[in-house]
Amino acid sequence: MMRxxxxxxxxxxxxxxxxxIPIPVPKPNEVLLKVHATALNRADLLQRRGFxxxxxxxxxxxxxxxxxxVAQSTRNWASGQRVMAILPGGGYAEYAAVKSDHxxxxxxxxxxxxxxxxxxxxxxxxxxLFYIARGKAxxxxxxxxxxxxxxxxxxxxxxxxxxxxxxxxxxQEKIEFCKNLGADLAINYKTESxxxxxxxxxxxxxxxDCIGANYFEDNLDAIRLDxxxxxxxxxxxxxVNQVSxxxxxxxxxxxxxxxxxxxxxxxxxxxxxxxxxxGILDAFRNRVLKPIIYRTFPxxxxxxxxxxxxxxxxxxxxxLKISN
Amino acid sequence: MMRxxxxxxxxxxxxxxxxxIPIPVPKPNEVLLKVHATALNRADLLQRRGFxxxxxxxxxxxxxxxxxxVAQSTRNWASGQRVMAILPGGGYAEYAAVKSDHxxxxxxxxxxxxxxxxxxxxxxxxxxLFYIARGKAxxxxxxxxxxxxxxxxxxxxxxxxxxxxxxxxxxQEKIEFCKNLGADLAINYKTESxxxxxxxxxxxxxxxDCIGANYFEDNLDAIRLDxxxxxxxxxxxxxVNQVSxxxxxxxxxxxxxxxxxxxxxxxxxxxxxxxxxxGILDAFRNRVLKPIIYRTFPxxxxxxxxxxxxxxxxxxxxxLKISN
Numbered sequence: 155m156m157r158x159x160x161x162x163x164x165x166x167x168x169x170x171x172x173x174x175i176p177i178p179v180p181k182p183n184e185v186l187l188k189v190h191a192t193a194l195n196r197a198d199l200l201q202r203r204g205f206x207x208x209x210x211x212x213x214x215x216x217x218x219x220x221x222x223x224v225a226q227s228t229r230n231w232a233s234g235q236r237v238m239a240i241l242p243g244g245g246y247a248e249y250a251a252v253k254s255d256h257x258x259x260x261x262x263x264x265x266x267x268x269x270x271x272x273x274x275x276x277x278x279x280x281x282x283l284f285y286i287a288r289g290k291a292x293x294x295x296x297x298x299x300x301x302x303x304x305x306x307x308x309x310x311x312x313x314x315x316x317x318x319x320x321x322x323x324x325x326q327e328k329i330e331f332c333k334n335l336g337a338d339l340a341i342n343y344k345t346e347s348x349x350x351x352x353x354x355x356x357x358x359x360x361x362x363d364c365i366g367a368n369y370f371e372d373n374l375d376a377i378r379l380d381x382x383x384x385x386x387x388x389x390x391x392x393x394v395n396q397v398s399x400x401x402x403x404x405x406x407x408x409x410x411x412x413x414x415x416x417x418x419x420x421x422x423x424x425x426x427x428x429x430x431x432x433g434i435l436d437a438f439r440n441r442v443l444k445p446i447i448y449r450t451f452p453x454x455x456x457x458x459x460x461x462x463x464x465x466x467x468x469x470x471x472x473x474l475k476i477s478n
Numbered sequence: 479m480m481r482x483x484x485x486x487x488x489x490x491x492x493x494x495x496x497x498x499i500p501i502p503v504p505k506p507n508e509v510l511l512k513v514h515a516t517a518l519n520r521a522d523l524l525q526r527r528g529f530x531x532x533x534x535x536x537x538x539x540x541x542x543x544x545x546x547x548v549a550q551s552t553r554n555w556a557s558g559q560r561v562m563a564i565l566p567g568g569g570y571a572e573y574a575a576v577k578s579d580h581x582x583x584x585x586x587x588x589x590x591x592x593x594x595x596x597x598x599x600x601x602x603x604x605x606x607l608f609y610i611a612r613g614k615a616x617x618x619x620x621x622x623x624x625x626x627x628x629x630x631x632x633x634x635x636x637x638x639x640x641x642x643x644x645x646x647x648x649x650q651e652k653i654e655f656c657k658n659l660g661a662d663l664a665i666n667y668k669t670e671s672x673x674x675x676x677x678x679x680x681x682x683x684x685x686x687d688c689i690g691a692n693y694f695e696d697n698l699d700a701i702r703l704d705x706x707x708x709x710x711x712x713x714x715x716x717x718v719n720q721v722s723x724x725x726x727x728x729x730x731x732x733x734x735x736x737x738x739x740x741x742x743x744x745x746x747x748x749x750x751x752x753x754x755x756x757g758i759l760d761a762f763r764n765r766v767l768k769p770i771i772y773r774t775f776p777x778x779x780x781x782x783x784x785x786x787x788x789x790x791x792x793x794x795x796x797x798l799k800i801s802n
Contacts, residue, residue: 158582170733183608190482198762214501235503266665315483366721385723385726385727386727388723388724388727392722392723392724392727393720393721393722393723393724394720394722394723395720396717396718396719397717397718397721398711398716398717398718399690399709399716399717399718399735400712400716400717400732401692401716402709402735403709403710403712403716403735403737405735406735407734407735407738408730408732408733408735409725409726409733409734409735410731410732410734410735411726411727411730411732411733413727414732425740
């Protein structure tokens with residue numbers, strides 16, 4: 155048996171509880187990990203409320219990433235090896251069974267907590283910017299929620315590959331934070347018009363958008379000819395009223411909606427492979443990139459951790475420590 | 479001086495008139511063509527009404543394609559050579575100056591009138607299906623306005639490359655016509671629900687959409703996971719009242735809006751090169767593909783030709799004969 159976070163019912167942070175449940179049994183192409191740390195994602199809050207069921211075959215435990223050690227050797231991975239992984243679920247637990255090719259070695263200079271802040275956010279950021287939007291050096295990218303887990307990864311990845319980055323966020327503190335990470339322009343959406351600021355910036359070749367409906371018109375205004383506009387979340391509503399297809403055609407815009415969790419195992423394996431081959435882990439090793447941790451909580455404080463994310467207080471990732 | 483179709487003012491077909499205007503002077507990278515035939519495109523009707531101004535630097539004469547002979551030798555093209563070309567404008571005239579790398583040789587088995595039915599419609603169809611939507615063998619594609627110039631090209635190109643094709647059109651005659659061209663499914667949108675029919679067909683991996691707003695919701699229903707939905711016209715309105723981003727994300731849809739005319743010369747040269755390299759001209763030579771001509775008019779009957787297109791009477795292209 156192992157400790158895991160389970161749900162009393164669907165609802166607010168108070169429904170999260172620690173339970174004893176069976177250790178998962180890895181399938182032939184899976185590796186059993188002893189999880190040292192995991193981290194929160196916004197999707198976790200939706201899943202807790204019952205709005206984001208795990209895909210078929212996935213654990214119904216919340217948690218999309220983890221860092222830990224290999225618990226049983228397999229052909230490719232040695233017992234005790236320090237690894238991190240993206241998961242379709244099951245991260246909030248002492249053990250997780252993970253697809254063998256969704257694993258990555260943890261760079262030697264990073265702790266388990268630091269590593270736990272990487273997989274889901276950084277692989278998603280990599281997917282959005284390079285797989286989906288095909289971002290290239292010198293292009294201008296607009297990142298909404300710049301201080302979020304994915305946002306802080308996007309800023310660093312964009313700068314690593316020579317793009318120019320504008321971000322939006324909701325406080326002066328977050329603006330300073332994003333600028334320190336390398337953002338060329340950081341806009342306080344509560345006090346400024348991001349549309350106007352991004353236009354002065356020269357417009358956006360790429361918009362990476364987790365907001366959706368609320369920002370739709372302003373994004374359409376801020377984006378440039380041949381812009382790629384990637385929707386990966388709808389924190390600002392999902393129902394858009396009045397979309398001008400002529401406005402989109404005038405700029406030859408591609409509006410691309412995407413998710414990561416419900417992709418095929420092959421897609422994820424390919425994505426993780428590209429992430430490594432493209433030198434991202436090496437950049438962590440060389441400290442050119444850094445995982446951004448806002449706070450670390452012991453697993454017993456999971457409800458408090460969820461509350462902080464729900465209030466948008468965090469800049470960067472909220473990590474949960476599960477075992478030493 | 480040369481004969482050309484000019485506009486008395488913006489308006490209906492009656493504003494089209496034959497005038498004498500100067501022969502265009504080719505720029506260094508252009509070739510002067512003696513135009514034997516041109517063809518109508520829906521964009522011509524918009525331009526006639528003043529809704530689709532030519533891009534900067536283009537002729538203000540209507541006409542997006544032509545077939546003729548090289549009037550003056552250049553480094554790459556010999557005087558008298560039979561060629562056809564996409565144009566940003568200027569097709570409705572006795573002479574046209576064309577970018578050298580937007581030209582294609584006319585397959586020997588085709589007349590000038592047949593060749594005039596190829597460039598804009600077929601290059602657009604090729605662009606939509608392969609450049610933009612990245613269509614692959616076995617995928618299912620939904621083509622609206624299947625009996626249009628672009629539609630009849632799309633049906634044949636899709637079948638040539640092993641895709642399965644469903645089309646919509648507005649009469650029993652057009653349905654038979656599309657089926658004869660190879661459409662696997664032809665739906666009369668006036669009497670049937672295309673959404674329902676396409677679902678029974680297995681859904682669409684690709685939607686090629688020149689309709690826009692009127693079909694928006696049904697397209698979203700008919701499209702499959704990871705679907706590419708390409709908007710290249712808004713004959714059914716351009717203002718969509720309600721768009722569900724959640725609905726799009728659930729299927730990871732890419733909604734791609736595109737045009738051809740206002741693309742860069744380099745883009746068009748590249749596209750024309752791919753069109754040739756991919757064996758499309760050879761397929762015309764081997765009679766695997768065929769240009770579809772609805773009717774041919776002498777240039778003096780240009781108003782009548784426009785009227786027919788405006789009434790959606792045509793199946794395939796309406797060709798204008800300019801000289802012998």
